[in-house]
Amino acid sequence: MDVQGAYNAANHFLLKYLGISLFKALIVVVIALLHVAYITYVERKVIGRMQQRLGPNRVGPRGLLQPIADVLKLITKEDIIPSSVDSRWVFIIAPFISLVAGATSLAVLPIWEHFVVTNVNASLLVVLAMSSLSSFGVILAGWASNSRYSFLGGLRAGAQVVSYEIAMALSLVGVMMLAGSMNLVEIVKAQIASPFKIYAIPQIIGFFVFMIAAIAETNRTPFDLPEAETELVAGYFVEYSGIRFALFYLAEYFGMVVMSMLAVVCFLGGWYGPFDIPGIPMFWFLLKLYFLIFFYIWVRATLPRYRYDQLMGLGWKVLIPLSLLNIVITGFIKILV
Amino acid sequence: MPQALEIIKKQIGEDEWDEPYYVNMGPQHPATHGVLRLFLELDGEYITHCDPIIGYLHRGIEKLGETFTYSQNIVLTDRLDYIASAANNVGYCLAVEKLMGLEVPRRAQILRVIVCEMARIASHLLWLATHALDIGAMTVFLYCFRDREWLLNIYEEICGARLTHTYPCIGGVRLDFTPHIIEELYKFTEEFPNRIPEYETLIDVNRIWLKRTKGVGVISGEKAVNLGLTGPSLRGSGVRYDLRKTVPYLIYDELDFEMAVEYEGDVYARYRVRMKEMRESNKIIRQCLDKLAECEGEPVIAENAPGLFMPFDKPKRPQAAPHPKKVYLIKGVEVPVVPEGDVYVATEVPKGELGFYLVSDGAGHPWRMRIRAPSFVHISAIPDLCKGQMVADIIAVIGSIDIVLGECDR
Amino acid sequence: MEISLSLKYIPILITALIVFVIGLAMVIINQVLGPKRPYSEKYLAYECGLPPTGETRHRFDIKFYAIAILFAVFDVEAVFLYPWAITFDQIGFFAYIEMVVFIALLLVAYFYAWIRGGFQWD
Numbered sequence: 001m002d003v004q005g006a007y008n009a010a011n012h013f014l015l016k017y018l019g020i021s022l023f024k025a026l027i028v029v030v031i032a033l034l035h036v037a038y039i040t041y042v043e044r045k046v047i048g049r050m051q052q053r054l055g056p057n058r059v060g061p062r063g064l065l066q067p068i069a070d071v072l073k074l075i076t077k078e079d080i081i082p083s084s085v086d087s088r089w090v091f092i093i094a095p096f097i098s099l100v101a102g103a104t105s106l107a108v109l110p111i112w113e114h115f116v117v118t119n120v121n122a123s124l125l126v127v128l129a130m131s132s133l134s135s136f137g138v139i140l141a142g143w144a145s146n147s148r149y150s151f152l153g154g155l156r157a158g159a160q161v162v163s164y165e166i167a168m169a170l171s172l173v174g175v176m177m178l179a180g181s182m183n184l185v186e187i188v189k190a191q192i193a194s195p196f197k198i199y200a201i202p203q204i205i206g207f208f209v210f211m212i213a214a215i216a217e218t219n220r221t222p223f224d225l226p227e228a229e230t231e232l233v234a235g236y237f238v239e240y241s242g243i244r245f246a247l248f249y250l251a252e253y254f255g256m257v258v259m260s261m262l263a264v265v266c267f268l269g270g271w272y273g274p275f276d277i278p279g280i281p282m283f284w285f286l287l288k289l290y291f292l293i294f295f296y297i298w299v300r301a302t303l304p305r306y307r308y309d310q311l312m313g314l315g316w317k318v319l320i321p322l323s324l325l326n327i328v329i330t331g332f333i334k335i336l337v
Numbered sequence: 338m339p340q341a342l343e344i345i346k347k348q349i350g351e352d353e354w355d356e357p358y359y360v361n362m363g364p365q366h367p368a369t370h371g372v373l374r375l376f377l378e379l380d381g382e383y384i385t386h387c388d389p390i391i392g393y394l395h396r397g398i399e400k401l402g403e404t405f406t407y408s409q410n411i412v413l414t415d416r417l418d419y420i421a422s423a424a425n426n427v428g429y430c431l432a433v434e435k436l437m438g439l440e441v442p443r444r445a446q447i448l449r450v451i452v453c454e455m456a457r458i459a460s461h462l463l464w465l466a467t468h469a470l471d472i473g474a475m476t477v478f479l480y481c482f483r484d485r486e487w488l489l490n491i492y493e494e495i496c497g498a499r500l501t502h503t504y505p506c507i508g509g510v511r512l513d514f515t516p517h518i519i520e521e522l523y524k525f526t527e528e529f530p531n532r533i534p535e536y537e538t539l540i541d542v543n544r545i546w547l548k549r550t551k552g553v554g555v556i557s558g559e560k561a562v563n564l565g566l567t568g569p570s571l572r573g574s575g576v577r578y579d580l581r582k583t584v585p586y587l588i589y590d591e592l593d594f595e596m597a598v599e600y601e602g603d604v605y606a607r608y609r610v611r612m613k614e615m616r617e618s619n620k621i622i623r624q625c626l627d628k629l630a631e632c633e634g635e636p637v638i639a640e641n642a643p644g645l646f647m648p649f650d651k652p653k654r655p656q657a658a659p660h661p662k663k664v665y666l667i668k669g670v671e672v673p674v675v676p677e678g679d680v681y682v683a684t685e686v687p688k689g690e691l692g693f694y695l696v697s698d699g700a701g702h703p704w705r706m707r708i709r710a711p712s713f714v715h716i717s718a719i720p721d722l723c724k725g726q727m728v729a730d731i732i733a734v735i736g737s738i739d740i741v742l743g744e745c746d747r
Numbered sequence: 748m749e750i751s752l753s754l755k756y757i758p759i760l761i762t763a764l765i766v767f768v769i770g771l772a773m774v775i776i777n778q779v780l781g782p783k784r785p786y787s788e789k790y791l792a793y794e795c796g797l798p799p800t801g802e803t804r805h806r807f808d809i810k811f812y813a814i815a816i817l818f819a820v821f822d823v824e825a826v827f828l829y830p831w832a833i834t835f836d837q838i839g840f841f842a843y844i845e846m847v848v849f850i851a852l853l854l855v856a857y858f859y860a861w862i863r864g865g866f867q868w869d
Contacts, residue, residue, distance in 0.1 A: 014754075017754070018757065018761070021757065021758035021761055022758075022761050022765075024758070025758055025761045025762040025765050026765055028762070029762060029765045029766055029769070033769070047475070047476075050476060051475070051476050051478075051479035051480065052479060052480065052483055053479060074777075075773060075776055075777050075780060075781075076777070076780045076781055076782075077777065077781055078781045078782050078783060078784065079774075079777055079778060079781050079783075080789060080790065081790070082790050082791060082792050082793075083787075083790040083791070084790075084791065084792040084799065085792075095770070096767060096770050096771075099766060099767075099770050100763050100766050100767050100770070103762070103763075103766040104759060104762050104763040104766060106762060107758055107759045107761075107762035107763075108759065117758045117759075117761075117762060118755050118756070118757075118758035118759060119755070120752075120755045120756055120759070121752070125829070126759060145792070146792060147792040147793055147794065147799065148358075148360050148361075148794060148799075149360075149793065149794075152360075152382075152728075155811060158811070159810075159811055159814045162814060162815065162818040163814060163818070165818070165822070166818060166821040166822060166825065169822065169825040170821075170825055170828070173825070173828045173829065173832045174832075176829065176832035176833050176835075177832040177833075177835045180833055180834070180835065180836050181833060182829070182833055221473060221475075222473060222545055224473075225729075238793050239792060239793060242777060242781065243773050243774055243777035243781075244774070246773065247770055247773070247774075250770075300475070301475060301476050302474075302476065302539075303473070303474065303543065303545055304469065304472045304473040304474035304540065304543060304545045304546050304549060305472060305473025305545070305549075305729075306545055306548075306549075307548070307549055307727060307729045307730065308382055308727060308728075308729060309382075309727065309867075310545075310548055310549075312814075312866060313866060316817075316861075316865075316866040317861070317866055320821065320857075321854075321857075324850055324853075324854070327828065327832075327846075327850065328847055328850060331835065331843045331846065331847070332843070334835065334836075335839075335840055335843055361794050361795045361797050362795060363795050363796075364795060364796050364797075365795045365796030366795045374795070374797075
């Protein structure tokens with residue numbers, strides 16, 4: 001084969017690879033987007049049922065078109081950027097940072113052994129990096145809005161996300177120790193060896209810490225202090241309205257989906273289940289994912305909100321020592337076995 | 338509030354770098370229960386100073402009361418504490434009746450107690466709902482509204498209105514209960530005691546709730562008395578003061594119920610007091626329903642009760658006209674509309690002690706109507722309660738003293 | 748042909764771009780469809796229905812810096828732990844003891860910060 005031919009072949013291969021990646025990424029993002037849209041619907045419906053009311057039931061049969069109506073409404077709203085905004089560019093870019101960082105992790109999260117946009121070595125690290133990036137959007141939004149409430153909300157968000165970041169990062173160390181890998185596909189495969197094909201049992205402390213930290217990372221009740229409606233009105237996005245608000249909203253729900261997916265992959269055994277469902281390889285994955293999302297919603301309907309000092313106390317004084325303890329115990333047991 | 342103005346002036350003029358952080362909370366804020374405005378001075382997340390600024394809902398009810406007749410004024414009292422308007426109506430009617438020297442028939446008294454206690458439950462339910470929502474427990478909110486809805490439906494059947502009842506009138510009540518209402522109330526009193534544990538399981542055993550309410554916004558009994566707190570907010574600090582017990586009116590002295598008292602003086606204690614009061618109110622309604630059966634068919638309005646259309650004019654003074662103008666209060670009997678004099682009657686409404694001070698110069702309308710609104714007094718306690726607390730706690734504290742701005746601003 | 752390691756990260760970038768484009772498209776559609784009826788009050792910052800007064804930028808609590816510093820310490824610790832955790836099977840008992848000593852040392856600093864009120868917000 002001559003040089004030119006090899007070059008062409010490589011080029012062709014690269015283009016094909018990029019094309020396939022683009023296609024895969026597009027599928028994943030669109031499916032995730034649909035999920036996000038319908039999570040908002042399910043959330044309202046489920047919370048409605050938990051609170052003895054109906055939830056959305058006007059738009060379409062059983063309110064099924066409600067998310068679409070919401071998007072249409074938000075998209076036809078006037079775009080308002082307050083004149084007091086400090087830096088227009090930061091104000092405009094902040095929701096994009098949140099959104100992109102929140103959704104990009106989807107690229108590395110395996111839904112099935114052969115269905116992941118890209119199977120990289122350090123995929124867990126990518127997810128963690130992206131989840132800490134998304135807090136930048138929140139802090140920048142709070143800072144750029146130049147309003148008292150968003151300023152306080154931004155500060156709170158910054159400190160909260162940073163604190164729970166550590167707990168989350170440490171809670172995953174136990175998983176890495178057991179699996180001996182940072183590759184999420186490998187982690188799922190390694191879980192076959194553990195009881196019930198899940199790590200949630202040997203890593204019960206880690207799972208517990210991770211779930212709490214994940215709720216705090218995504219600013220959901222009972223840790224929704226940065227946007228505590230009854231204290232800071234809406235916190236960091238108080239000045240955002242219309243479609244820019246929707247971007248933050250999307251980012252929050254993407255974060256929720258990503259965190260739930262990460263929990264499924266790292267602790268609940270990914271796509272493996274007690275028995276195989278022929279034809280639908282993602283069945284167990286989706287089932288676990290939906291359960292975790294339901295769990296998020298359930299928590300929201302049940303718990304009151306923490307106070308700021310209590311939240312920080314929980315993060316620093318309980319979760320971090322617990323996750324460190326988890327590492328030591330995991331190592332000890334692994335040495336013994 | 339001169340202090341707040343001063344601060345703002347200073348803030349604009351001088352270098353504010355070293356000054357504390359000022360935040361306006363309200364009037365347009367999701368958690369200030371109406372249009373209360375709090376001017377906060379923050380140090381980090383802590384409050385160093387708090388100025389409540391009121392008046393955004395001022396409608397001049399006291400002044401308006403001087404231009405309406407005694408009967409028409411009942412409608413104004415609906416708009417005071419619009420969450421429990423029946424209790425306000427009763428308080429006002431008691432004052433006017435005392436002024437006129439009217440004797441209210443027993444059946445009307447029982448009916449009044451029932452609507453008062455229903456108002457208490459409805460008000461406490463709404464309080465619990467919003468208080469829980471403020472702290473972030475969303476589900477309790479809707480559970481409470483479900484039961485409040487039931488009460489409002491009963492109200493609707495009683496008097497046709499859900500929020501502004503105007504059910505009592507001077508000399509009694511407008512209408513008797515139909516058998517269906519009594520049946521419905523029996524059902525309610527049967528079911529409601531089971532509902533209270535439902536709320537309690539939602540929040541009372543929740544660690545986050547306890548953390549957010551215990552030891553927050555503590556006020557000692559002595560200080561509470563000095564600040565003029567009344568009602569559940571006072572009883573939460575261990576002061577045994579409930580007008581239904583201490584100065585019984587209507588038929589409260591015949592009824593068997595306990596005064597709800599807690600001793601810690603924090604948000605949680607005030608919450609406990611209200612929960613207990615709901616149970617007691619339920620008991621009272623039940624007893625009243627039994628008493629109602631004893632006086633079936635009796636009148637619900639005094640025979641000599643004034644009509645809705647009272648003569649508005651003041652009887653002319655002797656020097657102005659030789660023959661003082663007599664007006665018909667009761668058909669055929671010529672008397673002055675209302676005896677001259679003044680009267681103060683206080684009743685225990687859900688929020689605290691609601692007092693009506695009426696001055697009559699003999700005309701069909703009060704010469705002066707002064708309302709001692711518990712919410713107004715309670716707001717003056719906010720600076721003391723909020724000092725040194727966190728921003729999140731203000732919400733819990735304001736919620737726990739249960740203010741209604743309609744009553745405060747009047 | 749195998750995909751080289753660094754190329755494998757390109758799809759992450761592609762995903763990010765797709766999400767960004769979706770977001771951008773929403774904003775652009777909004778610019779086209781949304782009404783524009785400007786008046787000055789609409790562009791005021793929200794302050795509970797009152798015209799905003801004074802500076803919003805302000806000195807804030809030193810504790811936020813303290814948290815940031817502690818975060819740096821602990822995050823670096825987590826970064827140290829990751830490679831150790833992955834190779835845990837190969838490096839064996841001695842490395843475990845080393846890491847326990849490392850965590851213990853860190854805990855000393857942690858409790859120092861705790862006792863000095865680093866995690867105290869009141």
